[in-house]
Amino acid sequence: MKPYRSCVTNLHACKANCCKNGVWVDVEQAKMIEEYVNSRPEFSDLHGKTLFAEYDEDSDYFPSGKCVGTALATPDGPCVFLGADYKCRIYPVRPHFCADYPFMHPLAESQLPVMIDNMFEEDPNCIYHELLSATLKSIEEEKAAERAKSAQ
Ligand code: SF4
Known part of the structure; x- marks a missing residue:
């Protein structure tokens, strides 16, 4: 991390x-x-x-x-x-x-x-650009894991 x-x-x-x-x-x-x-x-x-x-x-x-x-x-x-x-x-x-x-x-x-x-989501000069991307990615991963679990 x-x-x-x-x-x-x-x-x-x-x-x-x-x-x-x-x-x-x-x-x-x-x-x-x-x-x-x-x-x-x-x-x-x-x-x-x-x-x-x-x-x-x-x-x-x-x-x-x-x-x-x-x-x-x-x-x-x-x-x-x-x-x-x-x-x-x-x-x-x-x-x-x-x-x-x-x-x-x-x-x-x-x-x-x-x-x-998310005003600076697309701005690579903003450090929150990374934080925002990481947060959105982890939400997507969580959702994908839940979908995979319910499909079993
Ligand atoms: S941090 Fe200070 S300079 Fe920046 S918007 Fe807030 S009051 Fe204005």
Whole structure:
């Protein structure tokens, strides 16, 4: 079995492609992130800027039922919190969505299943490309074994 590699070891290749479009954040967590950024001099370039641009409602993924999207640094992205070195500048307080990625966790009371985001299934530069392929392969193998067993 291959050892698990952290994304951070792969930034030279993927260039944080998954941070390209920003993410959804619960409005309560967004307030906390805003306070974090606005109280620190190392983020002075972000002070006074729009950090969260869009608004939506989603009670399956966000405890308050309301979420906002991280603003984009340019109209084409990336997320306003992405650094020039492709690392998240707010890593200690990054949105839950980012911390969980590539797993997309609905709330415990939600009826939705936990999913793996397959956005980068075809991207060989993403380490989750391997994880996703291995997961799908093992599901297929399991199904094939079950079919063979029931055919006996
Ligand atoms: S908050 Fe950080 S980890 Fe999340 S999309 Fe933005 S830069 Fe990436």
